[in-house]
Amino acid sequence: MTEHHDNDAHKPKGIYLLPNLLTTGGLFAGFYAVVASMNGDFKLASVAIFIAMIFDGLDGRVARMTNTQSAFGAEYDSMADMLSFGVAPALIAYNWGLNELGKIGWLAAFIFVAGAALRLARFNTMVGKADKRYFQGLASPAAAGIIAGGVWLGAEHELDGHSIGFIVALITMAAGALMVSNFRYHSFKDVDWKGRVSFLAILLVVLVYVIVATNPALVLFAIFMAYAVSGPFITVRGVRKLKMEHVVGDSKDADFCEKQKAAAEQSEATTENAKENEQKAKD
Template sequence: MQKLNKEVVRKKGIYLLPNLFTTAGLFSGFYAVIASMNGFFELASIAIFVAMLWDGLDGRVARMTNTQSDFGAEYDSMSDMVSFGVAPALLAYNWGLFELGKIGWLAAFIFCAGAALRLARFNTQVGVEDKKYFQGLASPGAAAVIAGSVWLGSENGIKGDEISWLVALLTSLLGLLMVSNFRYYSFKDVNWRGKVNFLTILLMVGVFVLISIEPAFILCLIFYLYALSGPIVTIHSIRRLKRSVSMAGKSDEKDNGPSA
C-alpha cells in the first residue's frame, strides 16, 4: 500500500524542467504587457521574441527528457495565450491603435480572439493534423510580425499613431490568418538530433551574424515572409491539385476514347 501511494504521489507531481521554460515564457509575455503599458515598446517587442525562444525550448526539452504531461500541455497553452495573444494585441494597441478609439481596440481584440481560437483548434487537432504543416498562422509567428513591426518602427522613429490605420489593418489581418485554413510549414519534421555537414553549421553561423547586424529589420523581414508563405503555398497546392486532376481526366478520356 505504501508503494502504491508513493506511485500515485509521483504521478501527480509536476515536471520541473519543461515547466520552468514555460514559466520563463509566461514571464516574458507578462513583461511585454507591462513594458508596452509604460511606453517601452522596443523592450516589449524584444520580450515577445524572448518568449518565442522559451516556447520553442519547452516542448523540445519535454520530448527529449520524456517529461511530457497533460498539465504541461495545458500550462503551455495558457502561457502562449498571454505571450502571443494578449501581449502583442496590447503592444499594437498601445503603440498605434489607441488614437483610433473603438476601431483600435476592436482590431486588437480580433488579434487576441484569433490567437485564442487558433490555440483551441490546435489543441483539439493534436495527433490528427499533418505534423508537417500548421492549419492557419501559428500564434508565435503572428506575434513576431507585430513585435518586429513595432521594434523596427521604434528604432526608426516612426510613431504608431502616424500609421494607425495601417497598424489596424495589419493587426486584424494577422488575427484572421490565425483562424484561416492556409497551410504553414511547421518545421516539425526537421531532425534536430541528426548530423549535418560543416557547410550547414557555417550557414547557421552566417544567419546569426546577419540577424545580429540589424535584428529588428531581419527578424521583421523573416516573419513577414513566413506570414505570406501560407497563402502562397496553399494557392500553389490548389493549382497543382487542379492541374493533376485535369491531367488525370484527359488521360481517362484518351483511354476510353472510340476504338477503330
C-alpha cells in the first residue's frame, strides 16, 4: 500500500507548456475568426482560420519532437479543433452568405458543425488502428480551408455572399458530408520530413511559396478544393465495385478497409525488415 502511494507521488503532475501553448494559439485564432465574422471583417476571419491551421500542425509535431505527448494534450487539441475547424468556419459561412436563407442557411451551417464533430470523434477512436497513410473522410482543417478560402476569395473581390447564398450552402453542406464519408484521403504522414532531398526539391518549395503569395485566397481555395475532390477519386480507383459502405456508413464492411489494413501490415513489415537489415549492416 505504501509502495503504491510512493509511485503516485513520483508521477509528474501538471501539463506540458509548449505543445499546449501552441494549441491555445490555434484556439485563440479560431475564436478571433468568429468575432471578426460577427463584425463583418470576413477577410481577416478567413485568414485567422489558416493561422489556426498552422498552430494545429505545429502542436502535435512539437509534442512528438520534444516527447511531451499526453492524454490531456490530445483532448485539448480536439476541443480546439472543434472550435477552429468546426464552429468558426460554419459561422463565417453563415454570416457571409447564409443568414438570409432562413432555415436552409442555419441548417447548412449546422451540417458542417455536426460533420466536424463526428469526424473528430471518429478520428480519436481510430488512433492506432487505421492506416496512417490515409484519412477516413475529409479532415476538418481541410474542410475549414474550403470555407475560409472561398469566403476570403469572395471578400477580396467584394462579392456579396448573399447573392450566391445557395452556392455557399451547397459547398458548406458538401464539406460537412465529406468529413463523415468513408472516402480515403492521403494524410502525407508517410513523408520522411527528416530525410535528405535534392536541391531541386527546395527550389520547388520556393516556387510553391511564390505561387501562393501571388494570390493566396485563390490558390489556397483551389488547393483545398482539389484535395476534397481527390478523396472520391482515390476511393473509386481503389475498389473493384463501389458500394454504399465505401461512401458512408459502417466502414468495417467496406472492401477498401480490408485493403487498407493489409497495406498497413505490409508497410509495417517492410519497415521492420529495413530496420533489421540496417542493424545487421551496423553489426
